[in-house]
Structures are given as structure tokens and as C-alpha cells.
Amino acid sequence: MKRLVTITLAALAASACGRESPPLAVSGGIAVLDAYATASAAPDVSALYFTVENRAAEADTMIAVSTSVGEATLHTVETRNGLSSMLAVERLPIPGGAEVRMRPGGYHVMLSALPSPLAAGDSIGVEATFVHAGTLRFRAPVMTYSDVVERLEQGAAGRR
Numbered sequence: 001m002k003r004l005v006t007i008t009l010a011a012l013a014a015s016a017c018g019r020e021s022p023p024l025a026v027s028g029g030i031a032v033l034d035a036y037a038t039a040s041a042a043p044d045v046s047a048l049y050f051t052v053e054n055r056a057a058e059a060d061t062m063i064a065v066s067t068s069v070g071e072a073t074l075h076t077v078e079t080r081n082g083l084s085s086m087l088a089v090e091r092l093p094i095p096g097g098a099e100v101r102m103r104p105g106g107y108h109v110m111l112s113a114l115p116s117p118l119a120a121g122d123s124i125g126v127e128a129t130f131v132h133a134g135t136l137r138f139r140a141p142v143m144t145y146s147d148v149v150e151r152l153e154q155g156a157a158g159r160r
């Protein structure tokens with residue numbers, strides 16, 4: 001029992017110091033990291049976040065995203081006159097050598113028409129298609145909203 005506790009603490013320490021997590025998928029110059037979906041707050045709606053890293057010098061563009069459940073739409077959040085609203089986005093440009101991080105209040109993938117609510121502990125399949133890198137396939141674990149926010153902050157800190 002004591003041994004198990006020690007291992008758990010070591011794992012916590014490793015994640016707390018923000019060690020970079022390995023990519024979930026790589027194709028061409030594009031790598032996908034830190035993919036998380038939130039447990040459904042409303043029965044048939046949820047959100048998915050992931051980070052796209054462009055390790056190539058040339059820009060690439062994400063032109064499609066789909067998931068194993070429901071309908072996926074890329075959204076951004078725009079604030080005008082103090083009012084925030086979500087806007088559908090057709091293309092997500094990733095400049096050469098840059099990283100685009102989806103997060104609450106910014107780019108996210110809206111999941112709608114879910115056949116059943118997403119629960120923490122589930123995972124969903126994701127396909128993201130880029131002009132140059134082609135289609136990357138990966139899975140995103142489903143977590144509570146607060147766990148997703150925490151993971152995204154850790155991921156960002158790990159690559160700062």
C-alpha cells in the first residue's frame with residue numbers, strides 16, 4: 001500500500017511540473033496534443049478542445065473536423081460591446097512554427113446532436129483534416145469541465 005502511494009505522488013509531481021505530453025497524432029508538420037472533451041452540461045451538446053502544433057516552416061490550415069458522436073462544428077468566441085457570442089469558423093489557419101490552442105472563450109469544437117450525453121470517463125474519436133498534413137485521427141477523453149480547464153492550463157504551462 002505504501003509503495004502505491006509513493007508512485008501516485010511521483011506521478012502527481014511529474015504532471016504538476018508540466019512535463020510536455022506526447023502528441024496524440026502526427027502527420028507531415030502537424031502534431032495534435034492535449035485533446036479533451038467536456039462532459040455534457042446539456043443533454044445533446046458538449047465541447048471539444050485540442051492543440052495543433054505546426055512544426056513545419058510553411059503554414060497549414062485545418063479545413064474539417066468530425067467526431068465519432070454527433071455533429072462537430074469549429075467555433076470561435078467574439079466579444080463585441082461587452083457581449084460574447086459564438087461564431088462558426090470554416091478554416092483554422094496554423095502559421096508555420098506556431099501553435100494554436102483551443103480553449104474555453106476561444107477556438108473550440110462544438111459538439112451537437114449527441115445521441116446520448118457525454119460522461120466523464122468516456123472517450124470520443126476525432127478526425128481533423130488539414131490542407132497539407134491530411135487527416136489526423138486521435139481520441140479525446142471526456143472529463144468534467146473543471147478537469148478539462150486544469151489539463152489545458154497544465155498543457156500550456158508545459159510548453160511555455
Ligand SMILES: [Cu+2]
Nearest residue numbers: 075086108110
Ligand atoms: Cu461553440
